[in-house]
Amino acid sequence: MLNYKQLHHFWNVARAGGIVRASERTGLAPQTLSGQIAALESTLGITLFRRQGRRLALTETGQMVLGYAEEIFRLGSELEEALSNRSTGRxxxxxxxxxxxxxxxxxxxxxxxxxxxxxxxxxxxxxxxxxxxxxxxxxxxxxxxxxxxxxxxxxxxxxxxxxxxxxxxxxxxxxxxxxxxxxxxxxxxxxxxxxxxxxxxxxxxxxxxxxxxxxxxxxxxxxxxxxxxxxxxxxxxxxxxxxxxxxxxxxxxxxxxxxxxxxxxxxxxxxxxxxxxxxxxxxxxxxxxxxxxxxxxxxxxxxxxxxxxxxxx
Incomplete structure (x- = not known):
């Protein structure tokens, strides 16, 4: 079953353009992020990133997964906003x-x-x-x-x-x-x-x-x-x-x-x-x-x- 916590870590790394930057933004150790992404790749049986010089680049499959992740977390944000709107009258x-x-x-x-x-x-x-x-x-x-x-x-x-x-x-x-x-x-x-x-x-x-x-x-x-x-x-x-x-x-x-x-x-x-x-x-x-x-x-x-x-x- 898909682990959404691991997917969220992948989403953060992909948006940041690398593990070090994602670590700085989230406050999590680089080793933690690397481990979470490795676990997600193992669960899905796919490779999400490839090395491109000193940087990480999304694979073609990684690009597809990122698209779904963007939509999943956008909907989650909208759900929170909708619930907040109902409670505050917005x-x-x-x-x-x-x-x-x-x-x-x-x-x-x-x-x-x-x-x-x-x-x-x-x-x-x-x-x-x-x-x-x-x-x-x-x-x-x-x-x-x-x-x-x-x-x-x-x-x-x-x-x-x-x-x-x-x-x-x-x-x-x-x-x-x-x-x-x-x-x-x-x-x-x-x-x-x-x-x-x-x-x-x-x-x-x-x-x-x-x-x-x-x-x-x-x-x-x-x-x-x-x-x-x-x-x-x-x-x-x-x-x-x-x-x-x-x-x-x-x-x-x-x-x-x-x-x-x-x-x-x-x-x-x-x-x-x-x-x-x-x-x-x-x-x-x-x-x-x-x-x-x-x-x-x-x-x-x-x-x-x-x-x-x-x-x-």
Whole structure:
């Protein structure tokens, strides 16, 4: 069985870069540290260090063991901090990974229930590609990952997907661009400049199939992995763009954009991915059990883009 005291001595020596320095930092005799590491190597049946001149260097196996040791003692430190926080009333850390294809406003709506907890919370948000975030989730650097799709079947990470809600999809454009569109929706999309989510976005495929069934072929003016960047380009009038219908009021009022129409039968779902089948972190439980109002329904007919009112001349 792994001796964690010996592992801790190895961790200290590896971080210090040698036994003498580790001895100075820990106050333990060099002979004690050497003996503990030798005992650990004997138990595991491996070599952790090799001589490199006057210094010790980690073997390839030693590098791997150090990675695990770093995570083990980081988690131990977090456990102590969490217990201390509960006893002193300090904020509980809540580390969230947000896939870059998830709109920021949607992420806030999904996380909002955790902000209502009685215990004080300190939220730490990290944005990135889903596969990278899942890697951090696997080694417990994150408590949960928010994504637009469930856990990929081909990933090596063991995790569980908890569906949080969904929204229909609408198209938006700057007023200047909207004024150039001819005909009713969705025919007005044909030949129009279009900004699309990147290939990794779960909604990309359904959107392309919907446009095929509507027999419209917009001119693809840009593709974006980051939803916020796509919104910025759309606000500048570079092209129309699709996003969650439930954000329509915010997009139109805050960014001065117009809602052109809705992609029928195209929805975007949102998931919380965790390493636990049964959620335990209080903030993850809060967002996993809440029922956020993610209902982006199409507007009434007069809100849709119907015809271009420009004069012929």
């Amino acid at each position: 904020a509980i850390p809540f580390r969230v990974g947000i896939a870059d294809v998830v709109p920021k406003a949607i992420a806030y709506l999904l996380l909002a229930p955790s902000m209502a907890l009685t215990d004080p919370l300190r939220i730490v948000c990290r944005e990135g590609k889903l596969d990278g975030l899942l890697g951090e989730l696997a080694i417990h650097k994150l408590d949960v990952v928010l994504a637009d799709s469930p856990m990929p079947a081909n990933t090596d990470v063991r995790g569980y997907s908890h569906r949080l809600g969904e929204s229909s999809i609408s198209f938006f454009a700057s007023p200047a661009l909207a004024a150039t569109l001819d005909g009713s929706f969705p025919a007005c999309l044909d030949g129009a400049p279009m900004l699309l989510p990147g290939m990794e976005a779960a909604v990309r495929g359904p959107l392309m199939r919907w446009m095929e069934t509507q027999r419209v072929r917009p001119r693809i003016a840009g593709e974006f992995d980051d939803s916020a960047l796509m919104l910025a380009f759309g606000e500048a009038g570079v092209g129309l763009f699709p996003t969650a219908s439930l954000l329509a009021e915010q997009i139109c009022s805050k960014h001065g954009l117009q809602r052109i129409g809705d992609a029928e039968d195209v929805t975007e779902s949102y998931y919380a991915i965790s390493v636990e089948r049964r959620l335990r972190h209080p903030a993850v439980v809060a967002i996993g059990t809440a029922t956020p109002k993610l209902e982006g329904n199409p507007p009434s007919g007069e809100q849709q883009h119907r015809t271009n009112k420009r004069s012929a001349g």
